[in-house]
Amino acid sequence: MYKTKAYSAASATSPLASDTIARRAPTEQDVQIEILFCGICHSDLHSVRDEWGGTVYPIVPGHEIVGRVTQVGSAVTKYKPGDLAAIGCMVDSDHTCPRCKAGFEQFCQNVIYTYNSPDQYKTAPVTYGGYSDSIVADERFVLRVPDNLELAGVAPLLCAGITTYSPLRHWGVTEGKKVGVVGLGGLGHMGVKFAHAFGAHVVVFTTSPEKTEDALRLGADEVVVSRNADEMQRHAGSFDFILDTVSANHDINAYLNLLCPDGNITLVGAPEKPLDVAAFSLIMGRRSLSGSNIGGIPETQEMLDFCGKHNITADVEVISIQKVNEAYDRLLKSDVKYRFVIDMASLKSQ
Numbered sequence: 001m002y003k004t005k006a007y008s009a010a011s012a013t014s015p016l017a018s019d020t021i022a023r024r025a026p027t028e029q030d031v032q033i034e035i036l037f038c039g040i041c042h043s044d045l046h047s048v049r050d051e052w053g054g055t056v057y058p059i060v061p062g063h064e065i066v067g068r069v070t071q072v073g074s075a076v077t078k079y080k081p082g083d084l085a086a087i088g089c090m091v092d093s094d095h096t097c098p099r100c101k102a103g104f105e106q107f108c109q110n111v112i113y114t115y116n117s118p119d120q121y122k123t124a125p126v127t128y129g130g131y132s133d134s135i136v137a138d139e140r141f142v143l144r145v146p147d148n149l150e151l152a153g154v155a156p157l158l159c160a161g162i163t164t165y166s167p168l169r170h171w172g173v174t175e176g177k178k179v180g181v182v183g184l185g186g187l188g189h190m191g192v193k194f195a196h197a198f199g200a201h202v203v204v205f206t207t208s209p210e211k212t213e214d215a216l217r218l219g220a221d222e223v224v225v226s227r228n229a230d231e232m233q234r235h236a237g238s239f240d241f242i243l244d245t246v247s248a249n250h251d252i253n254a255y256l257n258l259l260c261p262d263g264n265i266t267l268v269g270a271p272e273k274p275l276d277v278a279a280f281s282l283i284m285g286r287r288s289l290s291g292s293n294i295g296g297i298p299e300t301q302e303m304l305d306f307c308g309k310h311n312i313t314a315d316v317e318v319i320s321i322q323k324v325n326e327a328y329d330r331l332l333k334s335d336v337k338y339r340f341v342i343d344m345a346s347l348k349s350q
Contacts, residue, residue: 001023001024001025002022002023002025003021003022004022004134005018005020005348005350006018006019006060006128006131006132006133006347007131007321007347008057008058008059009048009057009059010057012048012049012050012055013049016048016061016325018350019060021128021132022123022124023123023132023134023135024136026071026073028073028074028076029073029076029138029139029140030072030076030136031072031076031079031085031137031138031139032069032071032072032134032136033065033067033068033069033070033085033087033134033135034068034134035065035066035067035130035132035133035134035135035344036066036068036151036343036344036345037065037066037067037151037152037154037155037318037341037342037343037344038064038066038131038155038341038342038344039156039158039159039160039314039316039340039341039342040062040324040327040339040341041061041063041064041156041160041186041339042186043061043159044061044063044129044328045331045332047061047116048061048328054116055116056116056126059115059116059126060115060128060129060130061115061116061129062114062115062129062131062132062342063089063113063129064155064156064157064158064159065086065087065088065114065135065155065158066085066086066151066152066154067085067086067135067344068084068085069081069082069084070134072139073139075139078139078142078144079139079142083144084145084147084151085143085144085145086142086143086144086145086154086158086304087114087130087135087137087141087142087143088143088159088294088300089106089113089114089158089159089294090105090106090114090141090294091112091114091127091137091138092120092137092138092141093111093112093141094108094109094110097109102296103296103297103299105141105297107296112127113127114127114129114130115127115128115129116129130344131321131342131347132344132347133344133348141297143297143300143304144301144304144305145304146305146308148308148311149311149313152318152343153313153315153341154304154307154313155339155341156190156314156341157303157304157307157313158300159294160339161190162294162299162303163292163293163294164187164191164194164245164268165190165194165299165303165306166293166299166303167266167268167292168191168195168198168241169299170292171241171264171266172241173200173241174198174200175198175199175200176199176200176201177198177200177201178200178201178203178239178241178260179195179200179201179239179241179243180203180204180235180239180241180242180243180255180258181203181204181205181243181245182205182226182243182244182246182255182269183246183269184206184218184338185334186314186336186338187268188204188338189315189337190314190338191268192220193218193219194312195243196220197219201222202219202221202222203222203239204220204223205224205226206223206224206225206226207225207226207227209225211223214337218315226254232258235258236258237257237259237261237285238258238260239260239263240259240260240264241263241265242255242259242263242264242265242266243266244265244267244268246269246271247269249273249275250271251276252265252275252277252281256278256287256289257281259287260285261285261287262286262287262288263288264288264289264290265287265288265290266289266291266292267289267291267292268292277289314339315338317336317339317340317341318341318343319340319341319343320342320343320346321342321344321346321347322346327340
């Protein structure tokens with residue numbers, strides 16, 4: 001083992017504070033990474049405050065990790081010291097189940113998440129995430145980072161990026177398709193960028209008219225204020241696919257009725273209360289409603305490569321680790337465009 005600096009929370013009501021944690025020394029299949037940037041995901045806040053239950057303290061959050069390889073095990077073949085590398089929401093799985101063999105590690109029943117999962121190496125009670133100086137992970141869960149991209153903007157791709165890329169790819173968004181994106185936040189702004197890059201006609205739905213200019217800048221072709229019934233009706237029955245990124249309670253039927261026959265709406269936001277789905281909203285057009293999480297390792301690498309080819313990164317506000325609690329407070333108010341990213345060099349001054 002070795003010790004490394006980190007920021008952790010000691011309880012659901014404690015602020016994140018400076019700490020020292022243990023990491024395992026790299027085994028033969030491991031890659032050790034010096035963390036340069038780590039994105040802040042809303043999941044971090046939920047987990048730190050135990051809003052989903054099951055948080056083990058102390059917790060070190062962070063699953064949008066970009067850094068540089070510092071050491072590799074003897075069996076590692078894909079990476080060498082000095083390489084840029086990334087880690088997303090998972091650091092291991094059982095590797096043997098049908099889902100893992102198909103490249104869908106995110107659905108493995110034995111998946112090990114980057115933080116707050118049981119630590120199979122017994123270095124700590126649970127895995128610790130990216131609010132730290134360094135991390136060690138199995139080579140199979142380490143990702144290559146295109147060297148033409150600005151690294152701070154790459155970090156959110158490891159969660160917000162793949163969360164939006166995966167359903168767009170799964171449901172066949174291509175040139176000529178009409179695609180809606182509901183909500184223009186950390187997830188929604190990435191959905192707009194990807195749908196635009198795929199060649200789709202992109203329509204953003206927002207409750208905030210002041211977001212129109214930004215939506216168009218990000219790649220939207222049209223912006224609809226969802227509270228305007230006439231604007232909504234104008235698009236009835238016309239969408240091939242809608243990506244719903246909203247976590248607040250909202251009327252899902254209003255969007256189902258915008259789908260064309262065989263159209264799909266996929267949820268990547270997670271409203272607190274169950275959605276009230278009218279059967280006829282689905283039946284009348286053979287429409288479908290589905291959900292999506294992140295992607296597997298192969299698809300996440302595909303996404304990063306796509307971003308390198310199309311020069312896509314997240315819009316970020318870079319902060320020091322000392323401002324993380326302030327960032328959490330601002331995140332609750334949606335006061336960020338569009339993702340916070342921690343410059344982990346600031347941790348060295350602790």
